[in-house]
Amino acid sequence: MGFVKGLKCRECGREYAVDPIYVCEFCFGPLEVVYDYDGIMDVLTREEILSRPQNLWRYKELMPIDGEPTSGLNSGFTPLVKADKLGGYLGLKELYIKDDTVTHPTLSFKDRVVAVALSKAREFGFDTVACASTGNLAHSVSAHGAAAGFRRFIFIPASLERSKIVASLAYEPNLIAVDGNYDDVNRLCSEVANKYPWAFVNINIRPFYAEGSKSQGYEIVEQLGWKAPDAIVVPCASGSLMTKIWKSLKEMNRIGLIGEVQTKIFSAQATGCSPIVRAIKEGVDVIKPVKPDTVAKSLAIGNPADGFYATQVVKESGGFGADVSDAEIIEAIKLLARTEGIFAETAGGVTLASAIKLMESGHIAKDAVTVLSITGNGLKTKEAIMGHTAEPHHIDPNLKSFEEALKKINAA
Amino acid sequence: MAVKVKIPVPLQRLTGGREEVEGTPGTIISLINDLDRKYPGLAERISEGGKIRRFVNVYVNEEDVRFMKNEETEVKDGDEVSIVPAIAGGGVFCKKGGR
Numbered sequence: 001m002g003f004v005k006g007l008k009c010r011e012c013g014r015e016y017a018v019d020p021i022y023v024c025e026f027c028f029g030p031l032e033v034v035y036d037y038d039g040i041m042d043v044l045t046r047e048e049i050l051s052r053p054q055n056l057w058r059y060k061e062l063m064p065i066d067g068e069p070t071s072g073l074n075s076g077f078t079p080l081v082k083a084d085k086l087g088g089y090l091g092l093k094e095l096y097i098k099d100d101t102v103t104h105p106t107l108s109f110k111d112r113v114v115a116v117a118l119s120k121a122r123e124f125g126f127d128t129v130a131c132a133s134t135g136n137l138a139h140s141v142s143a144h145g146a147a148a149g150f151r152r153f154i155f156i157p158a159s160l161e162r163s164k165i166v167a168s169l170a171y172e173p174n175l176i177a178v179d180g181n182y183d184d185v186n187r188l189c190s191e192v193a194n195k196y197p198w199a200f201v202n203i204n205i206r207p208f209y210a211e212g213s214k215s216q217g218y219e220i221v222e223q224l225g226w227k228a229p230d231a232i233v234v235p236c237a238s239g240s241l242m243t244k245i246w247k248s249l250k251e252m253n254r255i256g257l258i259g260e261v262q263t264k265i266f267s268a269q270a271t272g273c274s275p276i277v278r279a280i281k282e283g284v285d286v287i288k289p290v291k292p293d294t295v296a297k298s299l300a301i302g303n304p305a306d307g308f309y310a311t312q313v314v315k316e317s318g319g320f321g322a323d324v325s326d327a328e329i330i331e332a333i334k335l336l337a338r339t340e341g342i343f344a345e346t347a348g349g350v351t352l353a354s355a356i357k358l359m360e361s362g363h364i365a366k367d368a369v370t371v372l373s374i375t376g377n378g379l380k381t382k383e384a385i386m387g388h389t390a391e392p393h394h395i396d397p398n399l400k401s402f403e404e405a406l407k408k409i410n411a412a
Numbered sequence: 413m414a415v416k417v418k419i420p421v422p423l424q425r426l427t428g429g430r431e432e433v434e435g436t437p438g439t440i441i442s443l444i445n446d447l448d449r450k451y452p453g454l455a456e457r458i459s460e461g462g463k464i465r466r467f468v469n470v471y472v473n474e475e476d477v478r479f480m481k482n483e484e485t486e487v488k489d490g491d492e493v494s495i496v497p498a499i500a501g502g503g504v505f506c507k508k509g510g511r
Contacts, residue, residue, distance in 0.1 A: 011466060025422065026457065028467040028497035286478050305499065308466060 072115020217248025239310030268354030
């Protein structure tokens, strides 16, 4: 059986039994899963972890399920790429890419959280799963839900990139395109979640769902040879991934897998939607909601649910934040592709461009072991860089024509 | 005329089921403490140590008090104050389902 002791309010500390609930009835704070770390410590050793299949469930004792996992059995354990070429270009001594562009099966880190959410939804006995999404989550719930045999309702902003909409439709969920932005979709879903007995992965299943993000942190440490890095740069939408990566490092320390954690956590946002970074820069705890306007649609959450906690992670870890323009995002996507052969979606551009700024401002030292959390695949948002790439060399189907083109290429 | 105060569903148990109650002009925190005398238990749900709780939004005429003077924001006769739990988006709670 699992090691979950219950749910606890992050604000007032009131405790609750394990149920599909997410808000403290007393003070309205968010609920978080509490574990029996002493029990986990006895079972989850490095040797035990290394003996298991390479997916996120090799850390199952630190995930909020009671039985065996039933979803996402091939999700997680993405490569930690040592990015020597990009690092050399930037003047960073030891740079790594946590490459969630290749997460199974829908090519974004959302497969981690959905694997956990749907395993938990099954334990709760739900037959329908749902989500509010900016795209990646829609894909993941559509796909995992199909494989696990759930009825699926996916709510997206109608303005989403066409390619992201099509990628969800392939799995034949009930796709609801809402005329409004993500915050509008989210508000609507809160109402729907109140009325229908469905597992909304990022609403009533949120305390469980969010725990899946911790797996990215566990893997980074394991892949670095059981060492926490000096710096991790994390893209922020709701801010949840960042808080969970921080939690994962502290948990690994708590159960004796690693020593003291001295990692600095850095927040990356697009300037057109940077409520968290703004609060970090101004040194305030209050997140001022914004109306998003950025090419990085997967990060376009103007009123981030975990924004406050994200600012606290930065404060506690000694990190900072940076925000970047659309042009910088696109340039960074291309830089990552051209140096490391990794084509990231816009969020990846945000992360790399922010890391560059943080390095230039001296917040990330040149000799710091640095990890960039690259969360999704560029093939999902090709529109973002259309018109910003070179054109193909058009030729006739003969050698002469090719050699004329080659001459031009060599001359360039 | 008084200050109109809209109460979210989870707190209506404390106001005898009333969705809207009347408050006294003054600062937001004095208004809340004043309401607590009439509806005991209300203040501790909304505030702690004289500060509005982090996951409770208070709006005066649809403007978030965090972007005015917070607890010290003045309200006058005819103003409308809304108390809205931040996460549940309007004071809703999910029902347990599926088993």
